[in-house]
Amino acid sequence: MKKSITCIICPKGCPMVAEMGADGLNVSGYTCPRGLKYATDEYTNPTRTVTSSVRIANLADTMVSVKTASPIPKENIFDLMQIIHNTTVNAPVKIGQVIIENIYGTDIIATKTVEV
């Protein structure tokens, strides 16, 4: 299967094409090794950093922004969003605090501080 991929590693945004051939994955259009690695990862195991918000249980109408500490497989994003949606945490929350531990190979961490 041929896949068009735009490199997002630098502002140049090289348009690339990746296709599996008999001799392995063929990538064209990249202009540096970082693009080749990005296209290879996108084709074989695409991952994303997920950002969202978690409800603060002990403060009305308050959320804390969160993100994955490292990228997770793209196929797990929907399930992770459901889990995050059903999660609550009590304030105070400190930036960098682990909100959900060890899920899809990473942690969900707070990206801001919320005081009581």
Ligand code: SF4
């Ligand atoms: S292939 Fe290299 S030069 Fe092109 S966008 Fe990616 S990082 Fe930038």
